[in-house]
Amino acid sequence: MRFSQIAGFLTLSAAISLVPGCGNNGGEQPAQTVSAHDRATAPEQDLITATDIIEADANPGEWLSHGRTYSEQRFSPLATITAENAGDLGLAWSFDLGTSRGIEATPIVHDGIIYVTANWNVVHALDATTGKEIWRYDPKVDKSRAAILCCDVVNRGVAIWGDKVYMGTIDGRLIAIDAKNGEAAWDVGTVDLSKPYSITGAPRIVKGKVIIGNGGAELGVRGYVTAYDAETGDQLWRFYTVPGNPAEGHENKLMKRIAQTWTGRWWEVGDGGGTVWDSMAYDPELDLFYIGVGNGSPWNHQLRSPDGGDNLFLSSIVALRPDTGEYVWHYQTTPAETWDFTATQHMILADLEVDGAVRKVIMQAPKNGFFYVLDRENGELLSAQNFVPVNWATHIDMETGRPAEIAAARWPGKQPYGQLPGPLGAHNWHPMSYSPDTGLVYIPAQEAPWAYGEDPDFTYKDNLWNTGSDFFYSALPTEAAQFKAAKAALKGRLLAWDPVKQEAVWAVEHGGPWNGGVLSTAGGLVFQGTADAHFAAYDARTGEKKWRFFTQTGIVAAPISYKIGDDQYVAVAAGWGGSFVLGYGGVFPTGSEAKLGRILAFKLAANGSLPELENVAGPIDVPALITADPDIIAAGQRAYGDYCSVCHGDQAYSSGLVPNLRFSPMTADEEAWRSVVVEGALAPLGMPDFSGLIDEETAAAIRAYVISEANSGRDKAFYEEIAKQ
Numbered sequence: 001m002r003f004s005q006i007a008g009f010l011t012l013s014a015a016i017s018l019v020p021g022c023g024n025n026g027g028e029q030p031a032q033t034v035s036a037h038d039r040a041t042a043p044e045q046d047l048i049t050a051t052d053i054i055e056a057d058a059n060p061g062e063w064l065s066h067g068r069t070y071s072e073q074r075f076s077p078l079a080t081i082t083a084e085n086a087g088d089l090g091l092a093w094s095f096d097l098g099t100s101r102g103i104e105a106t107p108i109v110h111d112g113i114i115y116v117t118a119n120w121n122v123v124h125a126l127d128a129t130t131g132k133e134i135w136r137y138d139p140k141v142d143k144s145r146a147a148i149l150c151c152d153v154v155n156r157g158v159a160i161w162g163d164k165v166y167m168g169t170i171d172g173r174l175i176a177i178d179a180k181n182g183e184a185a186w187d188v189g190t191v192d193l194s195k196p197y198s199i200t201g202a203p204r205i206v207k208g209k210v211i212i213g214n215g216g217a218e219l220g221v222r223g224y225v226t227a228y229d230a231e232t233g234d235q236l237w238r239f240y241t242v243p244g245n246p247a248e249g250h251e252n253k254l255m256k257r258i259a260q261t262w263t264g265r266w267w268e269v270g271d272g273g274g275t276v277w278d279s280m281a282y283d284p285e286l287d288l289f290y291i292g293v294g295n296g297s298p299w300n301h302q303l304r305s306p307d308g309g310d311n312l313f314l315s316s317i318v319a320l321r322p323d324t325g326e327y328v329w330h331y332q333t334t335p336a337e338t339w340d341f342t343a344t345q346h347m348i349l350a351d352l353e354v355d356g357a358v359r360k361v362i363m364q365a366p367k368n369g370f371f372y373v374l375d376r377e378n379g380e381l382l383s384a385q386n387f388v389p390v391n392w393a394t395h396i397d398m399e400t401g402r403p404a405e406i407a408a409a410r411w412p413g414k415q416p417y418g419q420l421p422g423p424l425g426a427h428n429w430h431p432m433s434y435s436p437d438t439g440l441v442y443i444p445a446q447e448a449p450w451a452y453g454e455d456p457d458f459t460y461k462d463n464l465w466n467t468g469s470d471f472f473y474s475a476l477p478t479e480a481a482q483f484k485a486a487k488a489a490l491k492g493r494l495l496a497w498d499p500v501k502q503e504a505v506w507a508v509e510h511g512g513p514w515n516g517g518v519l520s521t522a523g524g525l526v527f528q529g530t531a532d533a534h535f536a537a538y539d540a541r542t543g544e545k546k547w548r549f550f551t552q553t554g555i556v557a558a559p560i561s562y563k564i565g566d567d568q569y570v571a572v573a574a575g576w577g578g579s580f581v582l583g584y585g586g587v588f589p590t591g592s593e594a595k596l597g598r599i600l601a602f603k604l605a606a607n608g609s610l611p612e613l614e615n616v617a618g619p620i621d622v623p624a625l626i627t628a629d630p631d632i633i634a635a636g637q638r639a640y641g642d643y644c645s646v647c648h649g650d651q652a653y654s655s656g657l658v659p660n661l662r663f664s665p666m667t668a669d670e671e672a673w674r675s676v677v678v679e680g681a682l683a684p685l686g687m688p689d690f691s692g693l694i695d696e697e698t699a700a701a702i703r704a705y706v707i708s709e710a711n712s713g714r715d716k717a718f719y720e721e722i723a724k725q
């Protein structure tokens with residue numbers, strides 16, 4: 001049966017709302033509508049130039065670039081809101097984005113207007129005083145690309161320059177939008193769409209060049225960053241982070257040189273990876289542009305580079321010349337990366353006194369759990385210390401700059417290894433913040449263990465996950481006490497870290513991992529949202545909680561601050577989602593399950609409130625138990641782990657960001673299931689096309705497993721009860 005026939009027994013809209021894929025757009029309501037007479041163009045604005053961003057502190061009321069300054073400190077010099085008066089904060093306004101997925105954007109503020117992105121790359125320009133929409137731009141992305149996105153249909157924000165707003169899209173485009181009226185000025189493709197590339201990161205703009213990377217290293221791509229002329233969209237340069245197939249000729253001497261650190265035929269099993277999907281920074285004085293490089297593809301180093309090798313520039317910070325893309329230096333955090341240990345996490349530039357001398361440093365707390373301080377002029381390692389418990393390396397050797405690895409972490413004899421941190425990282429993309437006032441870095445840190453082991457059946461599959469690491473080992477236990485223990489091992493905290501002494505100063509424990517990014521302010525405050533749907537202010541020196549607000553949905557994005565007239569605002573994008581939520585949001589509920597996306601703005605003496613939460617419809621019937629041989633269910637569980645769990649959740653119980661297969665009519669109907677899983681009937685809507693990869697027998701086994709989970713007795717009440725403990 002094909003999709004048209006499925007649509008015959010459900011209605012088309014119902015079918016869409018039940019699409020079993022990471023790309024489901026189901027249930028989303030249109031954003032607050034702007035009627036024709038409300039629609040306006042923005043007032044005349046000052047053009048944004050390099051000087052404006054370099055001298056951002058001369059205009060502390062604005063937020064002109066992703067990390068506010070090129071140093072990406074995410075520190076606001078505004079001090080109207082202080083530790084003393086933070087208790088008077090209230091909601092000034094909120095804006096409904098009309099979405100139901102993760103919202104990861106950092107808003108940009110200029111001339112009283114907020115520019116912010118929502119799911120599916122819709123850009124909103126809002127009046128920063130009232131939250132009223134001025135214009136909206138929808139690039140109408142190809143939603144089928146959602147099938148190749150590892151970690152939700154998210155975007156981390158726009159950049160502004162001159163009179164334009166710039167955004168990268170999930171279908172690999174870079175778009176310039178007229179800041180005045182929200183109309184596209186130019187729109188260029190930045191990727192080969194035959195490969196599983198996507199863009200979720202925010203562009204950075206340096207000296208009139210828009211620089212953008214991409215993602216896709218879970219599935220199989222070769223990473224790079226590209227610079228485009230901000231005015232015309234013309235491509236100026238491209239820097240590859242890993243070498244290509246030597247037989248096709250290396251692009252330059254650097255590629256030839258780094259190819260010496262690779263072995264085997266990496267271009268046949270995932271193109272190497274090394275995507276630059278988030279973090280970048282710029283030092284105008286040194287004229288160095290820094291990029292954070294991601295994990296290998298496949299994750300498993302032995303499959304990617306079987307005869308060894310460090311695999312440059314995976315998991316590295318690389319310094320480039322922004323005019324040409326010329327390589328200057330690199331530091332590799334995790335040589336021979338095999339754990340999805342990206343170095344794409346937020347990088348902060350600051351001047352720190354180290355051993356009596358002021359050094360220009362770059363700081364990063366990547367997934368691997370160590371906090372690095374490097375000299376940003378030459379990449380020299382100044383210090384490194386673990387900021388959470390780690391068991392893959394004992395320390396970083398200061399002579400060689402390399403981690404002293406624990407041998408078991410590479411699965412000798414193919415023995416799986418329970419490790420901290422895992423692929424979710426000790427710190428993921430959620431931005432941290434550095435306060436020059438306190439000298440502390442505020443990290444959204446977490447502990448999320450993972451059991452790694454080799455996938456014995458690995459073969460490269462186009463446009464699907466290709467990790468070479470068997471997810472079977474990391475599936476959660478089903479027995480209640482063990483499940484409870486697994487829950488207890490998941491931790492998250494706001495960690496105040498002294499980067500000079502390399503030690504914790506204070507920490508605030510949260511209910512679990514996957515909390516929001518951080519803002520620090522000259523008012524002596526640190527702001528952070530949490531997975532359990534709260535937004536709070538803490539004393540920057542002590543961690544004492546000064547204020548908190550119930551936001552109805554979990555927060556993963558980072559807050560910003562700006563000033564209009566005499567009022568200092570703190571704003572944050574709320575919307576629960578991302579990779580942790582797709583995989584574990586169902587089995588580890590946080591109390592933030594409301595599926596909505598909003599921009600929230602707070603100021604002193606405001607008393608706005610959010611609309612009351614509507615009752616979310618409960619799950620429909622559990623599919624009737626079918627009798628299946630335990631061996632078939634076990635085979636189904638294994639295949640579910642290989643193909644389904646990253647989107648539809650552990651134990652076949654999803655967060656609801658994508659359909660919960662236990663309650664899906666597709667599961668109840670054997671023929672519908674077969675058509676979707678075996679024939680790719682819903683591929684146009686973002687469900688991966690598994691045709692040719694999952695055969696009839698395996699599809700039936702996966703269905704038998706899902707139905708057995710649906711009847712397991714581990715239901716919503718079970719997961720909620722354990723979440724409370």
Ligand code: CA
Pocket residue numbers: 217218294295340342
């Ligand atoms: Ca990754």
